[in-house]
Amino acid sequence: MSQPIRLLDKMRMKVEGNLHQPDKQHEDGCARSGISSSPLTQLHGKRTEQADGHQSSAQKKRKHSNHGNWETDQRQLYNLRWLSCLQEVDVKQIPDSEERVLIGDFSKACILPIEDGKHQDLKYISAHTVSALLLGEYEHVIHDYVIVDCRYPYEFNGGHIKGALNLYSEEQLISTFFSGQRSPRPRKRCRVIIFHCEFSSERGPKFCRSLRRMDRNANVYPNLCFPELYILKNGYKEFFQEFATFCEPRGYIQMHHKDYREELHMIRRKVRLVAGQRRRKGLFQMANGH
Template sequence: SIQVSAERHIQRSKSFCNHTEIEKLLDKELIGDFTKSFALSTVEGKHQDLKYITPDMMVSALSGQLHHVVERIVVIDCRYPYEFEGGHIKGALNLYQEEQVEEYLLRTPITPLSPDHRVLLVFHCEFSSERGPGMCRFVRRRDRAMNEYPNLHYPELYVLKGGYQEFFRHFGMQCEPQGYRPMHHQDFKEDLRKFRLKSSTWAGEHSKRDQYSRLKKL
């Protein structure tokens, strides 16, 4: 009958319509749980799937200009410790390993005290080219896995465009200490090797665990 045919078509449509497709259908300017618009003004960046803010927007947000909607901004500096120690944005957290981020943000999620206010996460590294964006994606991926779709602990994630280099160039007074130590600093070659190895080891172990859990589900 026509009704049976229609029901089959609906079932077939449902099976093809995964989360990614749903997200494409929804307004791109809504935050991750699709409940509201972004609190901060965003700009185009290197990675099309992420939301970028300028250093100016970051300073405005950190100075409390959006206190009527934003309860807390957590700045996650994904650079290696020797870079962070050479100068960082005041109040930033130095979390450069997925394990650290998972422990700090996802083991006990940071929730706003008021339902009308928001907790925003801003990720960055030296240039916000790879490490910051990668950690931002990691948090969203783990957050999605922990919650029933489309709910999220952190629906609003941003990447600081230009990273610490750009921020320091314009707002050095907002940094402590007021310095900038690049990742490829001559005096820290051994530290770079050590931290890169540590990060890749954790990432490798993590992917092995993911593969194992997927195999168990087959």
């Protein structure tokens, strides 16, 4: 006499049966190969039919209910696979996404060639690329650019890239790029901003992230006023070593130079003091557009 089959066994047999049945047209759009029903599957089907004869009406009702839930779960699984396939296709259709990184508002690929750098969330460019920018080799695609030197004033005065702005505090960053009561609107013209410090390891990346954070707070995502931000890889030190002719004056003063220790401590104390006052008074509301 046949023994009743547990619900778990029936669901397992159902899964095995689907794996051996010929495939129909799936909603997920992904290619699958059809496999004919095996004798083992047929045997499971006969055992299931025999077990049905010994089940009560309540057991059969529970069986059909669980079977319906299992089919619903399978359809949801197919839909997830279908969405995954669509997402993969969309990513591949983005122009140049495999070779270059998208700018901050995801509207296009970066114009300048990207280098590997210390921080994965930032986009680095080489000293050679900056020199090419200064020579006008990108003027046909870049309408405007700003080089932000984040070093302290005594470093900047000892030698800097021609045309660079010296911004070493977040207050200066706000007053330069968000000077009015209203924050600047996103531009259609291409504007590139390049940050650097002595080695582009701390101060440059810090201010680059600060500007991006202010820009995000001032706009509706993903719109940005300054979507194309870069870091000069290895900072002013490497640039001066390779392209001193683009520096004025032609010099390089280290941050920890022994002749400027007192000035370094004074500037750091001032920056910390002003930053504390800004946090207490909520001056970041200016960056939020209020």
